[in-house]
Amino acid sequence: MSLDLPKEIEPAIELVGIDKKFGAVHANKNINLTVAKGSIHGVIGENGAGKSTLMSILYGFYHADQGEIRISGKPIVIRDSQAAIAAGIGMVHQHFMLVENFTVLENVMLGAEGGQLLRKGVASARKELKRLEDDYGLEVDPDAVVEELPVGSQQRVEILKALYRGAEILILDEPTGVLTPAEADHLFKVLRVLRDQGKTIILITHKLREIMAITDTVSVMRRGEMVATRKTSETTVEELAELMVGRRVLLHVEKGDANPGRVLLSVRNLTVRDARGVTMVDDVSFDVRAGEIVGIAGVAGNGQSELLEAIAGIRKPYSGEIFIDGKPVAGIDPAGLRDLGLAHIPEDRHHMGLVLKFEEYENSILGYHRDQRYGRGVMLDLDAMRKDAEEKIAKYDIRPPNPRLKTANFSGGNQQKIVVAREIERDPNVLIIGQPTRGVDIGAIEFIHKRIIDMRDAGKAVLLVSVELDEIRSLSDRILVMFAGKVVGEKTGDAGEQTLGLMMAGIAA
Amino acid sequence: MDYFDIFIGILGSAVRLSIPLLFTALAGLFSERAGIFDIGLEGKMLVSAFASACAAYWTGNAWLGLAAGILVAIAFSFIHGFASITNRGNQIVSGVALNFVAAGLTIVLGQAWFGQGGRTAQVPGSGRFAPIILPGTDAIRDVPILGPLYANVISGNNILTYIAFLMVPISWWVLYRTRFGLRLRAVGENPGAVDTAGISVSWLRYRALIVTGFLAGFAGTYLAIAQSAAFINNMSAGKGYIALAALIFAKWKPVPVMLACLLFGFLDAFANFMQGKSLPLIGEVPVQIFQALPYILTCVLLAGFIGIARPPKAGGVPYTKER
Ligand SMILES: Nc1ncnc2c1ncn2[C@@H]1O[C@H](COP(=O)(O)OP(=O)(O)O)[C@@H](O)[C@H]1O
Ligand SMILES: [Mg+2]
Numbered sequence: 001m002s003l004d005l006p007k008e009i010e011p012a013i014e015l016v017g018i019d020k021k022f023g024a025v026h027a028n029k030n031i032n033l034t035v036a037k038g039s040i041h042g043v044i045g046e047n048g049a050g051k052s053t054l055m056s057i058l059y060g061f062y063h064a065d066q067g068e069i070r071i072s073g074k075p076i077v078i079r080d081s082q083a084a085i086a087a088g089i090g091m092v093h094q095h096f097m098l099v100e101n102f103t104v105l106e107n108v109m110l111g112a113e114g115g116q117l118l119r120k121g122v123a124s125a126r127k128e129l130k131r132l133e134d135d136y137g138l139e140v141d142p143d144a145v146v147e148e149l150p151v152g153s154q155q156r157v158e159i160l161k162a163l164y165r166g167a168e169i170l171i172l173d174e175p176t177g178v179l180t181p182a183e184a185d186h187l188f189k190v191l192r193v194l195r196d197q198g199k200t201i202i203l204i205t206h207k208l209r210e211i212m213a214i215t216d217t218v219s220v221m222r223r224g225e226m227v228a229t230r231k232t233s234e235t236t237v238e239e240l241a242e243l244m245v246g247r248r249v250l251l252h253v254e255k256g257d258a259n260p261g262r263v264l265l266s267v268r269n270l271t272v273r274d275a276r277g278v279t280m281v282d283d284v285s286f287d288v289r290a291g292e293i294v295g296i297a298g299v300a301g302n303g304q305s306e307l308l309e310a311i312a313g314i315r316k317p318y319s320g321e322i323f324i325d326g327k328p329v330a331g332i333d334p335a336g337l338r339d340l341g342l343a344h345i346p347e348d349r350h351h352m353g354l355v356l357k358f359e360e361y362e363n364s365i366l367g368y369h370r371d372q373r374y375g376r377g378v379m380l381d382l383d384a385m386r387k388d389a390e391e392k393i394a395k396y397d398i399r400p401p402n403p404r405l406k407t408a409n410f411s412g413g414n415q416q417k418i419v420v421a422r423e424i425e426r427d428p429n430v431l432i433i434g435q436p437t438r439g440v441d442i443g444a445i446e447f448i449h450k451r452i453i454d455m456r457d458a459g460k461a462v463l464l465v466s467v468e469l470d471e472i473r474s475l476s477d478r479i480l481v482m483f484a485g486k487v488v489g490e491k492t493g494d495a496g497e498q499t500l501g502l503m504m505a506g507i508a509a
Numbered sequence: 510m511d512y513f514d515i516f517i518g519i520l521g522s523a524v525r526l527s528i529p530l531l532f533t534a535l536a537g538l539f540s541e542r543a544g545i546f547d548i549g550l551e552g553k554m555l556v557s558a559f560a561s562a563c564a565a566y567w568t569g570n571a572w573l574g575l576a577a578g579i580l581v582a583i584a585f586s587f588i589h590g591f592a593s594i595t596n597r598g599n600q601i602v603s604g605v606a607l608n609f610v611a612a613g614l615t616i617v618l619g620q621a622w623f624g625q626g627g628r629t630a631q632v633p634g635s636g637r638f639a640p641i642i643l644p645g646t647d648a649i650r651d652v653p654i655l656g657p658l659y660a661n662v663i664s665g666n667n668i669l670t671y672i673a674f675l676m677v678p679i680s681w682w683v684l685y686r687t688r689f690g691l692r693l694r695a696v697g698e699n700p701g702a703v704d705t706a707g708i709s710v711s712w713l714r715y716r717a718l719i720v721t722g723f724l725a726g727f728a729g730t731y732l733a734i735a736q737s738a739a740f741i742n743n744m745s746a747g748k749g750y751i752a753l754a755a756l757i758f759a760k761w762k763p764v765p766v767m768l769a770c771l772l773f774g775f776l777d778a779f780a781n782f783m784q785g786k787s788l789p790l791i792g793e794v795p796v797q798i799f800q801a802l803p804y805i806l807t808c809v810l811l812a813g814f815i816g817i818a819r820p821p822k823a824g825g826v827p828y829t830k831e832r
Contacts (some may be wrong), residue, residue: 022831023831060707061704061705061715061830062830062831080704080705080707080709081705081707082707082708083706083708084707085706086707091678091699091705093705095556095699095701097699097702097704097706098699099695099698099699099702099704100698100699101698102694102695102698103821106691106695107702108701109691110691110695110702110704110706110708111706111707111708112706113688113691113693115688116687116688116689117686117687117688118686118687118688118690118691121684121688161706197828319520319711423824
């Protein structure tokens with residue numbers, strides 16, 4: 001470090017060369033990050049960019065495979081969260097780490113009870129909570145049971161936990177994801193007070209507006225890498241949006257003009273809430289016609305997944321209607337929807353699309369196993385299944401061409417082809433696809449894209465969700481942009497990257 | 510004999526029958542509140558019964574018998590912990606396996622050491638926990654109602670019985686008034702909260718299992734050298750499972766655990782009393798009905814008819830951070 005650094009950017013935290021792999025997933029690649037003391041430092045990036053992983057390493061929850069952490073210039077080893085707490089680090093996790101049937105007080109005391117017996121600690125914790133409440137406006141009833149509190153208050157409990165342990169560095173992982181705008185404003189007020197008292201704050205989010213509103217410095221992560229750090233006052237939303245989404249090699253897809261026919265899939269005023277009651281899809285309406293591909297663009301986590309799952313019958317809509325070829329279908333289960341001509345290529349092939357322990361031929365008919373072709377009565381006709389699998393393997397060039405191989409042993413691209421083959425070969429009328437090429441090699445991407453366009457040309461309705469903007473742009477005839485659960489705009493397939501990027505960031509409509 | 514005497518008799522035997530249930534259910538309370546299901550309570554009871562009978566026979570000292578029973582049950586706890594905490598194995602599988610080990614091991618060792626077909630030798634009087642007659646028993650024996658109750662139900666039990674009842678408030682106090690208890694309850698609900706609070710999830714769960722072994726050791730010892738005078742093949746006879754039922758019936762809380770155990774003990778005593786007797790109008794009632802009642806009641810409870818039984822949220826799930 002050069003010696004002429006002004007005093008106010010004395011580093012509170014330095015991460016040097018942090019690297020972390022989860023099995024085959026390279027979540028953090030050689031990350032360097034310096035956070036100035038007494039500042040609010042934003043970290044942005046799409047879902048899955050590796051933000052939570054990086055922060056959890058700093059908090060001692062995960063262990064880095066490589067790299068060094070320095071606090072106030074001194075290298076330290078953070079073996080567990082206890083070490084992180086001792087170093088003055090506090091973290092509010094994306095998924096709260098609260099004991100739901102405990103009171104606020106019990107949650108705050110957990111791990112900092114102040115002695116073998118609770119009684120003494122309770123009194124001082126109560127006093128300290130009162131002080132924190134007065135100092136920072138962090139209001140919660142210490143005797144309330146956490147599960148009965150609204151999410152905004154639960155989050156305050158998490159912040160109180162960190163402050164109670166004397167945190168000087170506070171990490172907040174996607175704190176506004178669960179908050180109403182008013183609650184978010186209140187949170188930001190609290191964060192400013194904390195900063196003005198000299199605390200260092202790391203704020204993780206994928207919302208650009210928040211970054212501009214509250215941070216002093218911002219770092220951008222993309223696919224496990226730290227791609228840039230800027231002073232907030234010297235950057236723009238446009239620049240950040242571009243850094244976050246990244247310029248990807250535009251894939252060229254041969255595609256003729258669309259010939260849209262009648263409406264096959266229609267969504268009307270669809271609202272979907274998640275288990276916490278947070279609205280994920282907010283009053284969304286659109287149509288997909290026969291012979292067209294409609295793409296849904298958006299930064300991951302803006303409701304696309306929930307929208308897909310609702311159409312696929314996996315998630316129950318809160319309100320609104322879905323029509324397939326004019327028939328109302330909301331509430332019908334996935335098997336019933338298949339019978340109505342809907343096919344679904346799920347976003348996550350590992351958790352939804354495939355049973356990795358099954359042999360290839362079993363996965364290749366999964367979900368259609370009741371079909372007459374594959375068995376009689378309660379018995380499966382294994383020979384018919386294998387013959388069918390072999391045909392798909394040949395047609396989709398799935399490698400190695402062995403239906404008896406365990407699915408886990410195929411590469412990501414070939415696994416995806418197994419799913420694509422299974423769904424497309426049923427010749428559905430409506431095909432809904434999530435992240436068709438995530439973690440798939442170039443060759444397979446091209447192949448899958450061709451198949452999708454073939455479906456369109458055969459007069460099917462295709463709904464495509466992808467976080468890869470290039471993929472959306474090169475395949476779609478029409479593009480809908482989702483932001484914060486709403487469809488914020490519609491563009492034609494040749495819309496510019498810049499335009500779409502701004503819409504995805506919730507800036508332009 | 511009038512009805513009151515019969516009732517007192519059943520009540521006295523109900524208390525005696527509920528003691529092993531009470532120790533075992535409290536044992537299960539500690540592991541389950543920490544998020545570790547323990548189907549292996551039955552096996553722990555069995556091995557500790559065997560160990561205490563052996564030790565008491567060899568040393569002629571009941572307390573050494575108790576110590577042996579506790580140590581062996583704790584050893585079994587460690588095996589369960591190694592399988593399900595350290596190696597993140599399935600808790601049910603580990604527990605069932607330990608039950609089989611316990612059933613087999615006690616027979617094999619018993620046969621090898623005593624050659625009586627799995628029984629141990631008769632434990633001498635000094636190696637047993639004898640009934641204690643509380644002071645004043647004779648003085649108030651003739652007081653109506655209170656006298657017989659005091660003499661036959663409250664007095665005349667062995668020391669382990671009194672310890673069992675003492676364990677109820679102690680368990681409550683440990684769970685709700687100490688740091689260990691707070692952390693233990695937390696780890697059974699959300700181990701992530703415990704981990705991020707800087708506390709080791711594994712060590713905490715191991716400590717809970719040690720407590721479980723400690724209490725299960727009392728249960729086995731009670732069976733072998735307080736209620737009887739030797740170890741007999743499979744002498745736990747499913748009590749570990751009834752204790753688990755009582756634990757669920759009591760919604761994982763100490764005082765209700767005691768009441769549930771007394772209720773189940775009473776049903777057992779009543780079944781014994783009804784053996785071979787016939788009721789007016791109905792005729793002879795098969796005792797199996799009474800033996801099945803604890804399970805039936807628990808099922809009724811689980812079906813939601815008696816409030817909601819909410820098990821510890823993280824129960825049965827090994828704690829893993831990396832998928
Ligand atoms: N505990 C885990 N086990 C395995 N993989 C994980 C785990 N946590 C995150 N990942 C993977 O690491 C990548 C980065 O995830 P994460 O750090 O949560 O991203 P972000 O917070 O930026 O959305 C993702 O591909 C995710 O699937
Ligand atoms: Mg995250």
